Amino acid sequence: MVCPSLVTRTPLLPFCLLVSIVLAVDPQIIPFSSKSYGPDGPWQAITIGVGMPSQSVDLLPGGSWSSDILAPSVCADGAACPVASLAGFYNASASSTNVQIGQTGNIRGSSFESTGGGLPSLTGSADYMFETATLKVQNGVAGQPVDVNLSDFDMLVISEANETLPDGTMYPVQIGSLSLGCPQFNQSWTHFPPNPRFNGTFLPADLFAQGKVPSNSYGLHIGSAAMRISGSLNIGGFDQSRALGQVSSQVYIINHLPIDLLDIGIGVAEGGSPFNFTSKSGLLAAGNSTLSPSTSVFIETPLPYIYMPQSTCDAITQYLPVTYQAKYGLYFWNTDDANYARIVSSPPSSPSPSASTAT
Ligand SMILES: *[C@@H]1O[C@H](CO)[C@@H](O)[C@H](O)[C@H]1NC(C)=O
Ligand SMILES: *[C@@H]1O[C@H](CO)[C@@H](O)[C@H](O)[C@H]1NC(C)=O
Ligand SMILES: *[C@@H]1O[C@H](CO)[C@@H](O)[C@H](O)[C@H]1NC(C)=O
Ligand SMILES: *[C@@H]1O[C@H](CO)[C@@H](O)[C@H](O)[C@H]1NC(C)=O
Ligand SMILES: *[C@@H]1O[C@H](CO)[C@@H](O)[C@H](O)[C@H]1NC(C)=O
Ligand SMILES: *[C@@H]1O[C@H](CO)[C@@H](O)[C@H](O)[C@H]1NC(C)=O
Ligand SMILES: *[C@@H]1O[C@H](CO)[C@@H](O)[C@H](O)[C@H]1NC(C)=O
Numbered sequence: 001m002v003c004p005s006l007v008t009r010t011p012l013l014p015f016c017l018l019v020s021i022v023l024a025v026d027p028q029i030i031p032f033s034s035k036s037y038g039p040d041g042p043w044q045a046i047t048i049g050v051g052m053p054s055q056s057v058d059l060l061p062g063g064s065w066s067s068d069i070l071a072p073s074v075c076a077d078g079a080a081c082p083v084a085s086l087a088g089f090y091n092a093s094a095s096s097t098n099v100q101i102g103q104t105g106n107i108r109g110s111s112f113e114s115t116g117g118g119l120p121s122l123t124g125s126a127d128y129m130f131e132t133a134t135l136k137v138q139n140g141v142a143g144q145p146v147d148v149n150l151s152d153f154d155m156l157v158i159s160e161a162n163e164t165l166p167d168g169t170m171y172p173v174q175i176g177s178l179s180l181g182c183p184q185f186n187q188s189w190t191h192f193p194p195n196p197r198f199n200g201t202f203l204p205a206d207l208f209a210q211g212k213v214p215s216n217s218y219g220l221h222i223g224s225a226a227m228r229i230s231g232s233l234n235i236g237g238f239d240q241s242r243a244l245g246q247v248s249s250q251v252y253i254i255n256h257l258p259i260d261l262l263d264i265g266i267g268v269a270e271g272g273s274p275f276n277f278t279s280k281s282g283l284l285a286a287g288n289s290t291l292s293p294s295t296s297v298f299i300e301t302p303l304p305y306i307y308m309p310q311s312t313c314d315a316i317t318q319y320l321p322v323t324y325q326a327k328y329g330l331y332f333w334n335t336d337d338a339n340y341a342r343i344v345s346s347p348p349s350s351p352s353p354s355a356s357t358a359t
Contacts, residue, residue, distance in 0.1 A: 027237025028137040028213050030203075031145055033058045036225035037083050037175050040304050044223055044231040045087065046178050049134040050153070051095030057088040059178035061220055061233050062301030064255055065115065065187060066128060066156040066200065067179040073159045074124075074173055083174040090131075092157060097132045099152065101198050103189045104128035107156075115156055122173055124161025130200050131155060137212070137235070148212060154179070154187050154200030166329040177302040180218045181205055183252050204235050213237075222301055260294040264312065266319055274342035275319060284308075286315035305330065 035058060036042035045058035050069065057069060072089040075081030092098045105128075107115070112122040133153035136145040162170040179202055186199035201209070208216040219238020223231035232239045250259050267279035285292035288311035308316075313331070317324070321337035324330075333340055 025212060025214050025236070026139055027219075027234045028139060028148075028207065029141065029143070029239075030061075030233040030235060031136055031138055032223075032231040032233070035086065037087055038304065039083075042225040043175075043304065044225050045175070046231075046233065047135065048178060050090045050131050050155070051092075052097040052132055053095075054134055055088065055090050055094065057090055057176060059087070059176045060302040061178045061180065061222070061231070063177045063179050064182045065179055065202075066154045068126075068176040069129075069155045069157050070173060070176050071157050071159045074161060081172055081174075084172065087175045090155075090157060092129060095131065099130040100127065101130075101189060101191055103191060103198070112156075112161070121163055122158075122161045123164065124158060124173070126156045126158040126161065128200070129155050129157045130198075135203075137207070148207065148210070150201060150203065150206045152199060152201050153206070154202060165327060167327045169327070178203065180220065181216065183254060185209075185216065207235050219243075220301060256298040256300070258296050258298055261297045262294045264308075264316060266316070274339050280319065283315040284312055287311045 030046055033045045033047045036044045037058065037060070043060055046061050047056055047058050049056050059067060059069070069090045070084055070087070072091050075084050107124070107126045109125055110123065112124070112126065130152040133150040134147050137148050138145045158173055158176070161173040163173060164170050181202040181204045185205050186201055188197045188199045191198040204213070204218050205216045207213045213236025215236050217236060219232070219234045219242070221232040221239065221242035223229040232242050250257065261284060263281055264284040265279060265281040266275065266283070268275070284295065288309060291309065291312065317331055320343065321334040321340050322331040323334055325332050333344070
């Protein structure tokens with residue numbers, strides 16, 4: 001059984017180097033939107049313009065293959081969709097540059113698991129579409145934001161979809177995601193006539209192909225809206241000030257960025273401990289030696305929770321004022337508990353190393 005822990009959205013830094021041909025250009029910063037989203041966040045997003053004329057949508061950065069974009073029909077009942085309405089929709093009928101090809105297939109009233117993106121829990125309908133897109137890039141922190149155009153931007157446009165809670169309750173999809181690529185340069189389909197193949201493109205690969213960034217790669221640190229730490233997305237490089245400790249390299253598998261998690265601990269970096277101890281380690285594999293010496297986890301930045309085996313959740317939560325909410329499959333803080341404020345305002349110690357040796 002997997003259960004989500006209360007630890008939400010630890011700032012992770014997936015750095016993904018896909019092609020390493022170095023040119024005399026700098027990595028480009030993608031500025032974050034001034035808006036953030038979601039009752040369980042808020043999470044910071046990136047603004048992208050899709051279609052002609054351009055329709056502005058905010059997307060959570062992360063995930064692989066196509067970007068997930070919401071059509072207005074997901075919120076036929078607008079009142080049910082405050083988050084989606086704030087982030088914006090893409091209406092394919094209102095764009096003169098929409099391209100669809102029959103060979104992509106589509107999703108009709110079924111799970112999104114087959115798409116490989118960060119949406120395995122969604123059920124609904126969606127179509128692959130390709131568009132011109134535009135977004136701002138900035139050359140270094142001192143640079144001015146300038147527009148770049150993307151062509152055949154690869155999208156899965158969701159016309160209807162629900163998330164299902166553990167108790168069976170459904171709620172509509174909340175916000176789309178901005179894919180940061182995949183192990184291949186393009187998503188390529190045979191087409192009629194069969195040559196040339198039709199290629200959908202991704203943000204890092206397209207900027208690399210245009211010669212605007214030195215490599216088909218990205219560095220993402222999602223920051224924290226609540227703590228006023230802005231997100232950092234660099235294409236063709238990463239912000240060294242967001243990387244703590246040793247940097248290692250990992251294999252990239254078809255849909256995911258896996259990494260070996262070695263342990264989970266609770267610690268206090270400075271000041272008095274709100275716990276009856278100053279640090280506690282060994283929580284990942286406590287009572288479950290199959291999780292030792294490491295367990296492989298997938299980094300999925302658009303997903304708001306960290307999902308851990310029950311044994312790990314039990315080991316962590318025995319020290320925290322939280323209550324398991326079966327309806328949501330989540331632990332909620334007991335905000336009335338005397339220790340709650342002390343714990344959440346106490347600076348955590350640096351994370352334990354979570355990387356395996358380079359592969
Ligand atoms: C989508 O665009 C079409 C064409 O402009 C328009 O008729 C329709 O009302 C739009 N739908 C929504 C939900 O905005
Ligand atoms: C989504 O949920 C709503 C409300 O529960 C339901 O009416 C609709 O049929 C669901 N759609 C899908 C694709 O499951
Ligand atoms: C992007 O495309 C728009 C619309 O075709 C065009 O007006 C603009 O000049 C292009 N921008 C760049 C940087 O190529
Ligand atoms: C798509 O990419 C393939 C290589 O993967 C190439 O052979 C083909 O010409 C490309 N299609 C177009 C339209 O450029
Ligand atoms: C990716 O797709 C573009 C557009 O079709 C094409 O020009 C390019 O050659 C493709 N690149 C690779 C490496 O397949
Ligand atoms: C610490 O231990 C004391 C005495 O055993 C107990 O009353 C208190 O609740 C504990 N505090 C925490 C945060 O576990
Ligand atoms: C122990 O860990 C394994 C994964 O290695 C997991 O499948 C299993 O559910 C865990 N057991 C419990 C009781 O959480």
